[in-house]
Amino acid sequence: MTEMPLTGRARPDRRPHTLEEWKALGGYEAVERGLRELSPERVLDMVDEAALNGRGGAGFPAAKKWRFMPKRGAAPGDGPSYFIVNGDEMEPGAFKDRILLEALPHQLIEGAILAAYATHCDEVVILIRDAYRDAIRNVSRAIAEAEEAGYLGRDVLGTGRDLKMWVHPSAGRYIVGEETALIEALEGKRAVPRKRPPFPAQSGLWGRPTTVNNVETVSCVGPIVANGPQWFQSLSRTNEGGTKVFAVSGRVHRPQVIEAPMGTTARELIARAGGVSGNGRLRCFQPGGGASGFLEPDALDLPLDFGHVAQAGSMFGTGTMIVLDETACPVGVIARHMAFYARESCGWCTPCRDGLPWVAKIMADLEAGRARMEDLDVLEMTVEVAGPRGRSFCDLMGGAMSPLGTGLARFRDLFEAHVREGCCPIARDHGRAAA
Numbered sequence: 001m002t003e004m005p006l007t008g009r010a011r012p013d014r015r016p017h018t019l020e021e022w023k024a025l026g027g028y029e030a031v032e033r034g035l036r037e038l039s040p041e042r043v044l045d046m047v048d049e050a051a052l053n054g055r056g057g058a059g060f061p062a063a064k065k066w067r068f069m070p071k072r073g074a075a076p077g078d079g080p081s082y083f084i085v086n087g088d089e090m091e092p093g094a095f096k097d098r099i100l101l102e103a104l105p106h107q108l109i110e111g112a113i114l115a116a117y118a119t120h121c122d123e124v125v126i127l128i129r130d131a132y133r134d135a136i137r138n139v140s141r142a143i144a145e146a147e148e149a150g151y152l153g154r155d156v157l158g159t160g161r162d163l164k165m166w167v168h169p170s171a172g173r174y175i176v177g178e179e180t181a182l183i184e185a186l187e188g189k190r191a192v193p194r195k196r197p198p199f200p201a202q203s204g205l206w207g208r209p210t211t212v213n214n215v216e217t218v219s220c221v222g223p224i225v226a227n228g229p230q231w232f233q234s235l236s237r238t239n240e241g242g243t244k245v246f247a248v249s250g251r252v253h254r255p256q257v258i259e260a261p262m263g264t265t266a267r268e269l270i271a272r273a274g275g276v277s278g279n280g281r282l283r284c285f286q287p288g289g290g291a292s293g294f295l296e297p298d299a300l301d302l303p304l305d306f307g308h309v310a311q312a313g314s315m316f317g318t319g320t321m322i323v324l325d326e327t328a329c330p331v332g333v334i335a336r337h338m339a340f341y342a343r344e345s346c347g348w349c350t351p352c353r354d355g356l357p358w359v360a361k362i363m364a365d366l367e368a369g370r371a372r373m374e375d376l377d378v379l380e381m382t383v384e385v386a387g388p389r390g391r392s393f394c395d396l397m398g399g400a401m402s403p404l405g406t407g408l409a410r411f412r413d414l415f416e417a418h419v420r421e422g423c424c425p426i427a428r429d430h431g432r433a434a435a
């Protein structure tokens with residue numbers, strides 16, 4: 001097994017493997033071992049011992065989430081239990097799951113089979129953003145190959161267990177990344193988060209026990225079962241197991257997906273992406289996508305994992321790093337983030353439905369030279385009142401306030417300069433330098 005367990009077996013051109021090609025690389029050996037030699041509880045324990053945290057944003061331990069599911073025969077009433085793979089990737093700057101879906105569909109399917117086994121699920125739904133047409137086609141083809149080979153369908157590998165797996169193309173809204181909104185969308189309803197409790201493990205898709213995990217999280221399960229939890233843990237530089245698929249974009253010379261040990265630093269990732277572009281001097285970066293707070297150059301050597309990034313005052317999220325050089329204005333970046341989140345709000349609760357468009361308008365006024373100093377006080381108030389988690393129905397509002405709050409704290413002088421000068425001082429100065 002390669003040191004990089006997720007992307008190491010991908011082709012350079014991202015062309016997906018056929019089933020036979022994948023098996024020649026050791027594919028499905030973990031499934032055969034897991035279903036024939038290990039109990040569901042042992043598979044779950046291996047994921048726990050590997051310290052696999054969810055890779056979809058929150059970093060919740062995968063095994064802890066799985067343990068909420070009732071064991072086979074213990075679910076209330078008659079009907080299936082569901083395992084859902086969330087491939088509705090819409091975080092600004094995120095594109096890592098797209099690579100896994102397009103290039104390594106059989107690795108995802110292996111992980112989904114083992115995850116369904118560990119959680120006593122009868123059906124797996126892989127929800128993929130509709131814009132990812134190649135991913136939908138590649139995963140659907142791989143499912144058909146796996147079913148024909150006996151890894152899916154009735155009496156899987158002669159074990160007496162049945163497992164159905166299918167792809168659901170999503171219409172694509174950011175809120176569908178929230179697991180209960182995703183379940184609502186699968187049921188054909190408006191995609192809005194559900195009130196909890198009950199939690200999905202008690203009443204999820206069509207009222208049945210359900211677990212939802214991100215594409216990258218599920219793709220880790222096969223290598224864990226194949227090589228053991230200690231091996232997976234050893235790949236990390238911190239106590240959070242495994243590697244992480246980072247997406248590095250913004251002001252870098254070669255935006256790309258990079259798989260590296262959990263705990264890799266921003267300095268290393270930026271170097272692997274060709275270094276800082278623009279004027280070559282780093283102003284700041286967002287370590288976890290558009291909903292993460294800004295960090296400055298003094299955090300370049302911070303180990304990037306959920307714990308360390310939270311201690312630094314930001315959020316690791318999806319591991320989507322957005323880099324800004326000194327010619328890029330954080331105020332403009334925040335304005336674009338706010339416009340995105342205002343558009344993507346489901347409109348269910350007042351802080352998000354009314355607050356985000358209000359914030360987006362003020363940010364647009366800042367960029368256009370129409371803002372007043374009092375508007376900055378309104379932004380501060382919004383961060384304080386609506387920003388903390390739990391102040392809105394789901395975490396979309398809180399996530400949206402993270403870049404705004406850290407932006408105001410770290411770059412207040414730039415906000416004030418936009419008001420005083422009636423324009424973006426960075427864009428103005430950069431334009432003069434270019435001239």
